[in-house]
Amino acid sequence: MTTSLFEFCQSPASRLLPNTPLSSVECTPRATLFKHAQRLIFPAALIVGFTTLSAADVQTAADLRAGFARADITPDPRMLNWTLTPPRPYGEVHDPLFVRALVLSDSRTKVVFLGWDLLDAREYAVARMRTAISQATGIPAAHIMIQATHNHSGPKSEMGKEPGLKREMKASRPTQDGPAYREWADRLVTTCVDIVRKADAALQPANLTLGRAYVGEWLFNRRPVRSDGTVLTMMLPKDPYVLGNGLRFGAVDPTMNVLSLRDQAGKNICTLFHVPMHAVAVYSAYKGISADWPGRVTDMLREKLGGDAFFLQGCAGDIVPARRGFEAVEAMSELISARAAAADKAAAKIKTGPIRVSHAVLGLPATATAAEDLGREAIDAEVSVVTMGPLAFVTLPGEPLQELATAIQKHSPYEHTLVLGYANGRGVGYVGLPGGKVKGGYEMSEVGAGADEAGGFLVETAVRLLRNPITAPDKRGTK
Numbered sequence: 001m002t003t004s005l006f007e008f009c010q011s012p013a014s015r016l017l018p019n020t021p022l023s024s025v026e027c028t029p030r031a032t033l034f035k036h037a038q039r040l041i042f043p044a045a046l047i048v049g050f051t052t053l054s055a056a057d058v059q060t061a062a063d064l065r066a067g068f069a070r071a072d073i074t075p076d077p078r079m080l081n082w083t084l085t086p087p088r089p090y091g092e093v094h095d096p097l098f099v100r101a102l103v104l105s106d107s108r109t110k111v112v113f114l115g116w117d118l119l120d121a122r123e124y125a126v127a128r129m130r131t132a133i134s135q136a137t138g139i140p141a142a143h144i145m146i147q148a149t150h151n152h153s154g155p156k157s158e159m160g161k162e163p164g165l166k167r168e169m170k171a172s173r174p175t176q177d178g179p180a181y182r183e184w185a186d187r188l189v190t191t192c193v194d195i196v197r198k199a200d201a202a203l204q205p206a207n208l209t210l211g212r213a214y215v216g217e218w219l220f221n222r223r224p225v226r227s228d229g230t231v232l233t234m235m236l237p238k239d240p241y242v243l244g245n246g247l248r249f250g251a252v253d254p255t256m257n258v259l260s261l262r263d264q265a266g267k268n269i270c271t272l273f274h275v276p277m278h279a280v281a282v283y284s285a286y287k288g289i290s291a292d293w294p295g296r297v298t299d300m301l302r303e304k305l306g307g308d309a310f311f312l313q314g315c316a317g318d319i320v321p322a323r324r325g326f327e328a329v330e331a332m333s334e335l336i337s338a339r340a341a342a343a344d345k346a347a348a349k350i351k352t353g354p355i356r357v358s359h360a361v362l363g364l365p366a367t368a369t370a371a372e373d374l375g376r377e378a379i380d381a382e383v384s385v386v387t388m389g390p391l392a393f394v395t396l397p398g399e400p401l402q403e404l405a406t407a408i409q410k411h412s413p414y415e416h417t418l419v420l421g422y423a424n425g426r427g428v429g430y431v432g433l434p435g436g437k438v439k440g441g442y443e444m445s446e447v448g449a450g451a452d453e454a455g456g457f458l459v460e461t462a463v464r465l466l467r468n469p470i471t472a473p474d475k476r477g478t479k
């Protein structure tokens, strides 16, 4: 089966960016973009991409401005908890959920980072938010990055009415059809519009600093490797620091990136902290509503550094907290917030250049089961890149394993490349590098709806966007 270029441009992929004029959408057969194209098993996979930059833009460096706002999005505890089978109400709230908006501007280009304490940022919800925010603020839809903390003790984002994967429909539809969910989902749109407006109105000159800290004590890769190279799933390790039976530890990046934005008087506007780790320390032991460890660290950082704090989730598909439960949340949040404060103190100033945003939407090859569920063989997946001087943010949809971030960083020409997962869509869900499916383990089962090569296409696309000759830094360094 082959999809024509025109048909693909009319596909749900192009609806991700509702305010994109059709004339600015460039459709290129993927075969021209990937050197391994001859190996493609899926001839209909295309890439839709556009950038908002030109050579002239690059000449005009401008000062950075930043504005932040947040709002409470805690649902009515009568909402059904999707983690329970059959779903039952959450019943109570342990701590509130928030949505946070950071608007960055170089006077010419604006970009929004919108982060919510939810499980995911599905394509339908992302498109709905982008349309509403763009209409209200004039900020282009493609410049609005929406990310979930991957919090399991709160709702999933809205999935829309289109048929999805059978497994997902079964788990999510009953919850999302409930009156408490419907009311909450509509309110989420107006709340997001409101805080982006506020953050936009609060824009002020800002300095950006970057520091790093080690948080490896709390990161556990739940895919330890057997001597034959296959993977064992270890959701809850008995002892996260010891493995038996000849197992080797899976890869972990123990680095926390800490980016602080301060006003001209040196007062903190917002501190971003970026760690790749599932927000699941609470949910296995508690069935009420909580923002899990990222919420607690955020509270502690607000106290330690002033201003606000904003968690950016990394590629955490295989990375979980070393220990679980509320006691663990307190201990890890104490350590992570103390290390973030220390990293902030040691941080170096980043000389930001013009803000540049580019993206591509891929049609990733689906597994046979997913293709049957969806009635099509490609699954939309957006990759976005935001750059400013030596700093690059890459967003990947769904649940990328840590190895995708490492591969992208290795080939990025930027001095500092932060890779975010759970952003701008669900894509194929769990996704690893090619060769992962035969290694096995939970993440490589049908919870990853992409065929084995899907993760390779995400990495290649991210690297291609990062190496865009118009914006990429001249100095070819690594990281």
Ligand SMILES: [Zn+2]
Pocket: 150, 278, 317, 399
């Ligand atoms: Zn997950």
